[in-house]
Amino acid sequence: MNGNFGNYGEPFYADGKYTVKERLDLLSLLPQHVLCNSILEIGCADRTNLKFFAHHLKVPPSKCEGVDICMPSNQAEDEIKFTHSSVEALSLTLQKNSI
Numbered sequence: 001m002n003g004n005f006g007n008y009g010e011p012f013y014a015d016g017k018y019t020v021k022e023r024l025d026l027l028s029l030l031p032q033h034v035l036c037n038s039i040l041e042i043g044c045a046d047r048t049n050l051k052f053f054a055h056h057l058k059v060p061p062s063k064c065e066g067v068d069i070c071m072p073s074n075q076a077e078d079e080i081k082f083t084h085s086s087v088e089a090l091s092l093t094l095q096k097n098s099i
Contacts, residue, residue, distance in 0.1 A: 009088055009089070011071065011084050011085060014071065020048050022049060026053075036059050037059070038059060038063040039053055039054060039059050039063070039065070040065050042068075043087075044068050050064055054080070061079035062080075064080045065082075066080060066082050069086045069087075
């Protein structure tokens with residue numbers, strides 16, 4: 001599906017591994033003593049950064065959620081919730097549930 005955006009907004013499955021590197025540079029942008037109760041990452045890929053941030057910010061995995069339009073073939077089961085969805089579809093779901 002790389003480079004084919006004819007079905008933009010439609011969730012799809014990756015044929016291979018879909019990974020990202022840990023982003024220490026993003027973590028360094030947060031205030032020194034920030035306190036977090038939960039984390040939501042939009043565009044989380046395989047949740048590498050979500051796990052990285054949860055560990056460093058001492059947020060329990062059960063209080064973390066990742067959303068991505070691509071379901072990686074290397075997606076592992078753990079306590080971090082993963083939602084296979086586009087941001088647009090997630091937004092509509094959240095709006096319906098808040099009414």
